Amino acid sequence: MDNIKYDHAKIEKKWQDRWEKENIYFPDLSQAKEHFYNLWMFPYPSAEGLHAGHTFASTGSDVFGRFIRMQGKAVFQPIGYDSFGIHSENYAIKIGENPNEVVKRTTKHYEEQMRSLGHGYDWRHTVTTSDPDYYRWTQWLFLKMWEAGLAYKKLATVNFCPSCKTVLADEQVMTPAQAGKEPKDANGEVVPETPETKVCERCGTIVEKKDLDQWFFRITKYADDLLEGLEKIDWSSRVKLAQKNWIGKSHGMLIKFKIENSDDEIEVFTTRPDTLNAVTFIAISDEALYNRESTEKIGEPTGKYAIDPLSGRKLPIWKTNYVAPGYGTGAVMGVPAHDERDMEFAKKYHLDIVQKDPDQKLWKEIEDKKFGYPHTNFHLRDWLVSRQRYWGAPIPMINCPKCDWVAVPEKELPVLLPNISDYKPEGTGKGPLANHKEFYQVTCPKCGGDATRETDVMDTFVDSSWYFLRYPSSNIESAPFDKEITKRWLPVDLYFGGAEHSVLHLMYARFVTKVLHDLKLLDFDEPFPKFFAHGLMIKDGVKMSKSKGNVINPDQYVSKFGADTLRLYVMFLGPMDASPDFRDSGIEGMQRFVARLWKLFNEASITDGQPSKEVAHKLNQTVKKVTEDMYNFKYNTAIASIMELMNTLEDNKTRNLSASILKSLALLLAPFAPHLAEEIWVKILGQPFSIHKANWPKYDNSLIGSDTVTIIIQVNGKLRSHLVVSNKQSTKKEDIETLSKKDENVAKWLKNHGIKKVIFVSGKLINFVI
């Protein structure tokens, strides 16, 4: 037995080295004709290593890439690291090391892990977003935005954690339950939670609001384009809907109200101008009241009155906390009869309530009489890209007392991020770079006078908004992306990633692509025509996360069971878009499957002869099923049918197995278990290296149907018996009906009953209705 033990450690390493040496996964990017850009969202190195959830996702992508490569296409499958940004920086701070050093170490380990899993990445085209060769072009992108008038600076309210002394991204502010923390005040005292309590993801401290000067990208200008573009891309409706809701387009009108005893007017946005006849007050947003974030509606009368343009009634104007600032005009018309929120407010403050039916004619009347005009509003806000942090790409702008904001000339890029020791955020409203004169003290590129550099860095989502453009051109120094290569390889053929990026990353990448398209730098305007959202891995029923302490490190499984067993196991857990639960017990079953396969190939007497009918039939069925499942990312059922095939072959083992059958089986296994399949292909079947360049097996439809068919016999829809007949006979209603009636068990049910109707589905079933 020992001589056929599968030594996964030795065999996997051997083939990984040979694949790399012989450039199996490195397509010639300038030549390839039939090409396929297969992309998995790059990870951010915010931990020492990747966890099993990454293994599930990256393997899912790799399996597809291998499958497509075996269809004869040149597959470009790159990988990199989203290494700038708050996640990586926070991790560095937590372990008390400089992010420059941490990222070097963690990305190295990530690479080792991905290599050990046997992923077919093109290691000659990796990107690391914190590398100056990369962020130089992130800064270039900022300049393009600036030139196009799509970057601007303005005062904005941002989230601030008084304990971490830093500004937080919106996605790092959450409810205490989401953070898994008890809410604390700035002094670290636990305080009672209210429905509005929003805390810092990391420490659970209640976030404060601060007003700071911030850089924005004008994504709102592309709101309609982003919405319309969704129509032509092949994404799941769930993800499209999330983007649609985020963009939040609503049609309505802006209506003007004159203010009593004044020349001023107040303008409100409404989607219901047909209810103007029931308006009784005007509610305006008030930052101070709004920031108290109470669920109870509160307000204060301003003492002023607006005039209803229809009836001339006086409408009191109230400052309230329930009108969102920054949306529409920040003012709404109060219509208690048709809006629950207005009703709640009107009741509390004893405002008038007028019951009148909505009148669709008002849309036209308001416009005709010039009380207002049609207007479309969006929920989408401009993209805040400033971060008062250290670990990001410096924003390439210079502030000159004479010339205002001046862009750093393109040829002076990159603006290097200095390696400093005081990189921790201080919470002063400025980033750590503001403490470094040698960084910010510069001369104005325009007038030559003394000027100061911007000391904020860019949001990490800017880094990841264009990285897919860089991969094929990663070795080009003169441009962010080469024109010819980009034309050949983009857009991405399949983008594989987590649904948690449904809005942010995927929206930003689409926006940036559309901007570059409008600047005539790209000839497509959607970066990911096909996106597949995989599920998130669960461990023992709960989401895998560092804070819950249930993160699984794949390394121990690779060393104990081997990459192929682990790959097969995670792919077998369930369909790719589900959330599989990682349990240790199941992986041993997969180890058994691998051992049985190995034994089958080693013990079989391989012949050149034709396979038996039964085996040929099963093989063709399996090839068809696996091929179809691959395109639908239903790897679990693909593997199940390979198992069935193996079970059939084991039953036939005493007979000799034909080489053609074994070759097909090896090919079907190749995407899932690349090392095992290669070893079998080259060493046992004597085929030329490499199986991963071989052609995917074809199936013959004529061999899928067997000679006989089982017909189901039902009485009143209940299964009563079966009938095994020849293919030909199975389509003849009269024959089947006669044979069925002779069946003892069927006859029993038909006895003493008249047959009302006979339903016959050719080749499948017959149903007697009695």
Add this chain to the structure above:
RNA sequence: GCCGAGGUGGCGGAAUGGCAGACGCGUAGGUCUCAAAAACCUAUGAGGCCUUAAACCUCGUGAGGGUUCGACUCCCUCUCUCGGCACCA
């Protein structure tokens, strides 16, 4: 509150109008062994019938109703779970 996805054996899951539970895990019994592990074989939704076995029957896909010759699958109502958004006028 709104939107979306979902509820199938002891467990992961399969079947998308036609044999419910493929495939795997687990469990039980067996073979091998001094013994154990491993490996292999057999059984495995619940219940009934039966000396035993085969065969057969009833029930069964969150609950209730409907459409259909036939429903896990389609429609309606309810319920629970998970995910996203959340005073957006």
